[in-house]
Amino acid sequence: EPEVTQTPSHQVTQMGQEVILRCVPISNHLYFYWYRQILGQKVEFLVSFYNNEISEKSEIFDDQFSVERPDGSNFTLKIRSTKLEDSAMYFCASSEVPYEQYFGPGTRLTVT
């Protein structure tokens, strides 16, 4: 069964450093998303991406965040200057049509 994959599974970085989280969505899916989950808290929406542009973003997704689909298979989330409060699980999701979103295994980001 096709699934969303994410790399790395765990990323440790120092405050102020840039990180890029990578995702390979399910191959026939057209809609891509990033969510995050701080330990013990709700899953929070960051951004959705369709037709090579951002379709929606939350208040969390400020100028420090960006997304890109650099080729036909990868979807990336970049955090330009990480803060301690960016420590969380970051989930990529994709969907063939809007709404039924399938999540990848996540990247645990630890900012020290």
Place this chain on the structure above:
Amino acid sequence: QKEVEQNSGPLSVPEGAIASLNCTYSDRVSQSFFWYRQYSGKSPELIMSIYSNGDKEDGRFTAQLNKASQYVSLLIRDSQPSDSATYLCAVNSNAGNMLTFGGGTRLMVKP
């Protein structure tokens, strides 16, 4: 502010019983509703979607939606210890593609 509320639990049921999980949402224009299962340390796994009032059954799972009451529920029949997880309710308002998640209900199924 769109809110999705769930009782955090834990909800403890014996093996073979029916587990009933509930969710309320604040945005009256919400159109699409989803249940995800999340095992500890893992990612959310989509188990049910429901779009119209009434019941939708899939195997041991039944989702129920009442838009007038802004209420969605998930029933798990013949609960198994492997069903022990946190169940997340997620809602989409049709204003975009984002899902708003509840905090989840932790289900414990005891052998």
